[in-house]
Amino acid sequence: MTASFRSLARVLLLSAMLAVTSAVHSQDEAPSWRTDFGIETRLHYRDSDRNRFAVNFPFTPDMLPPGQTQGFMETVEPGGHFEVSLISLIANIARGNRFLAHARVDFIDRHDRNPTSGDRKIDVDQLWLRWGREIAPALPAEGFGGYVKLGKFEKFERQNDRHLESYGLVSTAFNRLEDLGAEFGLDLGGNFYLKGSITQGNPLFIRDPNALAGDNGIDALRQPNPDPELKTGIPILYDAEIEGLDFDGNPELGAAAGYRWADASGQRAFDIMLFGYHGKLEETVSLHGTFYGGDLDLLRGPANQFAYPALSGNDREEYGVNLRAYLGDLSLFGQYVDQEIASLPRSGLELEAAWSFELPLVWSIEGRQLFSHIQPAVRYSRLDNDFANPDITPFPSGAWDWEKVDVGVRLTILPGLDLTAEYADNRLFTAGGKASNDEWLVTLRWRS
Incomplete structure (x- = not known):
C-alpha cells in the first residue's frame, strides 16, 4: 500500500472511532421500536436491437454454433419480450434514530443476475445494521453526529434516487452493486461531513450495459x-456482485469528504462529495454461474492467453466526485470517476436531469389521486478506456470507448404504482468505427 493510503487508513481509523462515539451517544427524545415491511415488483416490456460483432479469438469448430466459422459478441436477447424481472421483500426494524436493521431479498431479479442468467434466483441484495444518524444527500445535519453500518450495503457514492429504471455506464461499471463490510459517517456540524469504508471489494467481471447482463462462461x-x-x-x-464473505487480508479502503447546503424552504439544495478507493485485485475470483474467473484471471485469460498489453501489478485505485442539486421540481446529478485496475486506466462521466410536475387531473380512486405526477428524465454517460485490447480476445468491447444517452418519462398512476418508458441510445466506438446497440424498456413498478 502506498504511503498516501497508509495515511488514509489512519484517518479512517480515527474517523471511525469518532463516528462510533457519536453513534453510541446519540440521543432520541422518545426512542421506540418500529417495524416496516414491504414488497416491490417490476414487470417489463423490453425491445432490444439485434447486433453482432466478430471477435478474432481462435475458437475451435466444436466451440461454435452449428455452421458458424467465427465467434461473435451478440445482443443478449434481441426483439420484444415481456418479463417479470423482480419481486423484492423489504424489512426494516428501527429504534428511534439510533438503530436500524435493513434487509432486502430479491426473487427472480433477472436484470441484476450477476454475472450470468445462471446466477442465483434468490439473492440477499442488502442486509445491514446501522447505529447512529445517517443524513440523506443534500440535507444539512443538526450539529455533530455520525453512524456506523455493518453488513452488505450500497457504496456511498451510488445514486439511489435514479429517475429511470436503466443504469448509466458509470453506475454500471463502478457502483451498481453492493459491497460487504463496514461503513461509517461523521457530520462535522451542519454542512461538512466525512465517510469511510472497509469492505471486501467487488470482483471485476464483464456485462452488457443494457437490461440483461449476457451469458459468458456458462456451462x-x-x-x-x-x-x-x-x-x-x-x-x-x-464491478460485479460479491459472492459471500471472503476477506483475505487485503480489504478495500474507501473515503469521502463532502459539503451540503439547503435553504430554509428546502426547495434549493446541493451536495458535493469527493471520494476514493484503494484495493487489490485477486489472482482469481470464483463467480456463481460462470467458469470464467474474475479479477486478474479475467484480464489475463487462461494461461495468460489474452492478457492486456499494459497489465501490471494488482492495485485497484479509484477517485471521483459527486454533485447533486435540487431546484424546486428539478433534480440534477453528476458523477465523474477515474479508475486504474492493474495499471489499466479508464474514466467515466454521468449526468442526469429530471423534472417532476403535477398533472392537472382530479380523478381519484378511493381518495387516492390517479395520474398525479409525470417526470421526464434524461441521462448522458460515457466510458473512456485508455488501454488497448490484447491481440486476441473473446470480448474486444472491454476496451472500446462508449457513450450512452437514456431518455424517458415516468408516470405516477397511483401512490406506489408507476409506469416508466425509456430509450437507451448506445454509441460504441469500435476498432472499425462507430456502432450502436439500442434498447427500449417499459417498466410497471409497484411498491407497498
Missing part, C-alpha cells in the same frame, strides 16, 4: 457446438 458452452438462448451481450468491464 452450456462446454458442450459441443453450443448455441445458448441468451448470448454474450456487448460487455464492458464492471
Whole structure:
C-alpha cells in the first residue's frame, strides 16, 4: 500500500472511532421500536436491437454454433419480450434514530443476475445494521453526529434516487452493486461531513450495459457446438456482485469528504462529495454461474492467453466526485470517476436531469389521486478506456470507448404504482468505427 493510503487508513481509523462515539451517544427524545415491511415488483416490456460483432479469438469448430466459422459478441436477447424481472421483500426494524436493521431479498431479479442468467434466483441484495444518524444527500445535519453500518450495503457514492429504471455506464461499471463490510459517517456540524469504508471489494467481471447482463462462461458452452438462448451481450468491464464473505487480508479502503447546503424552504439544495478507493485485485475470483474467473484471471485469460498489453501489478485505485442539486421540481446529478485496475486506466462521466410536475387531473380512486405526477428524465454517460485490447480476445468491447444517452418519462398512476418508458441510445466506438446497440424498456413498478 502506498504511503498516501497508509495515511488514509489512519484517518479512517480515527474517523471511525469518532463516528462510533457519536453513534453510541446519540440521543432520541422518545426512542421506540418500529417495524416496516414491504414488497416491490417490476414487470417489463423490453425491445432490444439485434447486433453482432466478430471477435478474432481462435475458437475451435466444436466451440461454435452449428455452421458458424467465427465467434461473435451478440445482443443478449434481441426483439420484444415481456418479463417479470423482480419481486423484492423489504424489512426494516428501527429504534428511534439510533438503530436500524435493513434487509432486502430479491426473487427472480433477472436484470441484476450477476454475472450470468445462471446466477442465483434468490439473492440477499442488502442486509445491514446501522447505529447512529445517517443524513440523506443534500440535507444539512443538526450539529455533530455520525453512524456506523455493518453488513452488505450500497457504496456511498451510488445514486439511489435514479429517475429511470436503466443504469448509466458509470453506475454500471463502478457502483451498481453492493459491497460487504463496514461503513461509517461523521457530520462535522451542519454542512461538512466525512465517510469511510472497509469492505471486501467487488470482483471485476464483464456485462452488457443494457437490461440483461449476457451469458459468458456458462456451462452450456462446454458442450459441443453450443448455441445458448441468451448470448454474450456487448460487455464492458464492471464491478460485479460479491459472492459471500471472503476477506483475505487485503480489504478495500474507501473515503469521502463532502459539503451540503439547503435553504430554509428546502426547495434549493446541493451536495458535493469527493471520494476514493484503494484495493487489490485477486489472482482469481470464483463467480456463481460462470467458469470464467474474475479479477486478474479475467484480464489475463487462461494461461495468460489474452492478457492486456499494459497489465501490471494488482492495485485497484479509484477517485471521483459527486454533485447533486435540487431546484424546486428539478433534480440534477453528476458523477465523474477515474479508475486504474492493474495499471489499466479508464474514466467515466454521468449526468442526469429530471423534472417532476403535477398533472392537472382530479380523478381519484378511493381518495387516492390517479395520474398525479409525470417526470421526464434524461441521462448522458460515457466510458473512456485508455488501454488497448490484447491481440486476441473473446470480448474486444472491454476496451472500446462508449457513450450512452437514456431518455424517458415516468408516470405516477397511483401512490406506489408507476409506469416508466425509456430509450437507451448506445454509441460504441469500435476498432472499425462507430456502432450502436439500442434498447427500449417499459417498466410497471409497484411498491407497498
